[in-house]
Amino acid sequence: METPKYVCTGAFSVSSVASCARGQRGSAPELPFSPAAHISSVAFPSLQVHHVTQNGGLYKKPFNEAFEETPMLVAVLTYVGYGVLTLFGYLRDFLRHWRIEKCHHATERKEQQDFVSLYQDFENFYTRNLYMRIRDNWNRPICSVPGARVDIMERQSHDYNWSFKYTGNIIKGVINMGSYNYLGFARNTGSCQEAAAKVLEEYGVGVCSTRQEIGNLDKHEELEKLVASFLGVEAAMAYGMGFATNSMNIPALVGKGCLILSDELNHASLVLGARLSGATIRIFKHNNMQSLEKLLKDAIVYGQPRTRRPWKKILILVEGIYSMEGSIVRLPEVIALKKKYKAYLYLDEAHSIGALGPTGRGVVDYFGLDPEDVDVMMGTFTKSFGASGGYIGGKKELIDYLRTHSHSAVYATSLSPPVVEQIVTSMKCIMGQDGTTLGKECIQQLAENTRYFRRRLKEMGFIIYGNEDSPVVPLMLYMPAKIGAFGREMLKRNIGVVVVGFPATPIIESRARFCLSAAHTKEILDTALKEIDEVGDLLQLKYSRHRLVPLLDRPFDETTYEETED
């Protein structure tokens, strides 16, 4: 909590504040994309020749992404806010230490008092003094389908959020802007659930074995064939958990002597998988193709550090939609770079599969590209398909290799049969194989909802991050006090939203996040928008000044990359 340190001294420019904040994550400032400059966002204005970034022809339609700069006053006030919180944190810790204030947190057993402390004190400072104040905004228990509306169990705290009591009341019909129910398949009625119920009665819920031993059911084989045809790849393999799909398969693909180029905002599962693999990891700036190209070029020209041997292979890790930024990967450029430099591409479509593209095939479909150009197509079934688990699709050789070498296939229990059935039926629905146009309508509805909701929020004057087609909509709150206030005010108005702050975001970029769904009707969205408007006025959240800096006007900062070698 050394926030004051990051308030840069001297000539105080906003971008330098932003860069300080980014420094928290060991990376340099975000390069904002701008709708005002959507022509220049595909055409490079500077004289420097960049093979791919300059090539606007790679995109078939305008690629509009906006990351409006943080207003300077807001940035300063945010730091002041964290400063005050930190000071009070120390004061409260002092009071707790001298038993003036009652200590609520659990303590070590008496018998083990002389053991080395299990936690570092600093680690818990943030939890104790900052998170605890607004803890009621997370883990809100629900007791219904996580559909367009959701029932939330009311809870109270009499000890400043240290513990919660359930009052027994249920807050009914809360508008759900938090669940990843992009296509609206989170339902408890309908054909998917009927099919799942049937399989449940026939198979039971568990499998009690791994794929390689005796847990490979006919259902799994059916699912994998379907996933492969859905993605338009030769073969696919399904796993029981989306997180583990990344963390347990990346180590099978790369190892020592290989290089991983990873986007700075990649999900924790990709980061963990990369670390477990033992490969060298270098980070490029979020969605920044110049940064990626520089790393690629340097990697091939200079080879491995110290030994100077050439890298065995280079794997680029990107996500389709970044879940905290709402940005879409610049896939056409990534593919062009990957081809030029003979690297391999691992695309995590956790949020984009089903939610993007005219036929719901994800980001590849959105840009009208060939799935063969992506070496590893990874995604999850948790979000758009309303189930759980993950998959990897690609060439037959890749999947054969994973079937023999994936950690999941050898050591982890396979997918539950009713869950498999939910995926199969919902996927068939999206593909139109069920004989209805329901899937297509859902995809269209989601796209419309996304554009509408984003446009309206921008008109109201909020700072909204991300791509205009991304169903993940971050609304910037900045100040720590507003995180809690926004979450609570929205719930008071019967709307459930997700608010996030540090460490999930850079310290000054706290935000609220809305996830749109095909299940949201216009009426629901309008109600939500009306309330957001009101709360926005109440909390003074309408920061936008529409003073947008085009992406490429910002200098490309050639700071050295971070390197980890474990």
Place this chain on the structure above:
Amino acid sequence: MATAAEQWVLVEMVQALYEAPAYHLILEGILILWIIRLLFSKTYKLQERSDLTVKEKEELIEEWQPEPLVPPVSGDHPALNYNVVSGPPSHNIVVNGKKCVNFASFNFLGLLDDPRVKAAALVSLRKYGVGTCGPRGFYGTFDVHLDLEDRLAKFMQTEEAIIYSYGFATIASAIPAYSKRGDIVFVDRAACFAIQKGLQASRSDIQLFKHNDMADLERLLKEQEIEDQKNPRKARVTRRFIVVEGLYMNTGTICPLPELVKLKYKYKARIFLEESLSFGVLGEHGRGVTEHFGISIDDIDLISANMENSLASIGGFCCGRSFVIDHQRLSGQGYCFSASLPPLLAAAAIEALNIMEENPGIFSVLREKCKRIHKALQGISGLKVVGESFSPAFHLQLQESTGSREEDVKLLQEIVNHCMDRSIALTQARYLEKEEKCLPPPSIRVVVTVEQTDEELERAARTIKEVAQAVLL
């Protein structure tokens, strides 16, 4: 006066210049020129730097050929072609079209196709649908999850429990939540792969001790103690953990928990216990290895188990004191960053717990069956039984290896295939040979469940005996 003296010096210098020999003047002139040259020339380089030209770089890029993304897999790789199970993987199982009695799935208590479990899951499905569409933090916490955590904590008689949506991710996330870089973990050589991955993610210092060898563990602990005395400042912040399994997945043996607890207090190291095989199996009420040895559960810092074996659902849990467990709600990666467990699976686990609580006799039935087949399998020529007599999962290893792992695997696979033909479904224990820290020898894993009748157990033992004789002799 001073000026007169200075003038005198100057005159003397001019005089000296006249008097100096010519060669001297020339030499000095050259030296002066040399100094000037040195002053104005660039600093010297240790080596000639030659930056690559753009063209050279392009050539290098053109030249570089990466390895293929994955090496080719031959079509007859033993792990490539999976067995296909049609229908439910319960007591009677159809493997590759053959009807068999299941001696391979970890369905110890036969709850996989229990009608009560199915009914409870169905009720949940009708209420909540299938998926949760979010992590626990963001509207992915369902009332069923809270119920299940409560029930698990009560069942295990601990303060708190936390559930994960994937068995493998449970211990693999729990270890790095506590043990960080610089901490020391003492771990049994036979520890399962999930523990190995958790340790790797923690980046801690790992000390392996011989399987179940307490003397070896104590030796390492002592060495550490001596090390600590040398550097007490560092020792004050170095956490020490002992990670063991209740029943070892790779060996079928039980850990000597009473000795471990003694060592824990003697050397002030915390114990993490992985109970995936022993939870719902050992002890009078199925509480696992602590109950088996009559050890207070509070002496163990963290117990982790999956719900994929005895409970026949999906997912895993950790339990212990709130002081320990609560930390994972913000630091357990597999908990924070993953979608939560589908509610129907949580509901199935709750019902399975109900059944376990209502019929505590089920555990002694299981133990009896284990002992029966264990005894029946003794004395097979060419095969040895590895594992405790009360362990529902144990291994059959070759008494004498052929010398090559590949050949051993082939032989064992032949036994498995013949047993399958004679309607006994078995499987080899599978490992990633290059990834395992200490690769166990190849083996057939036999799993006992309460659903197997005495007659079936006898028949299985007989079949294995006959097939082994035919294959190995």
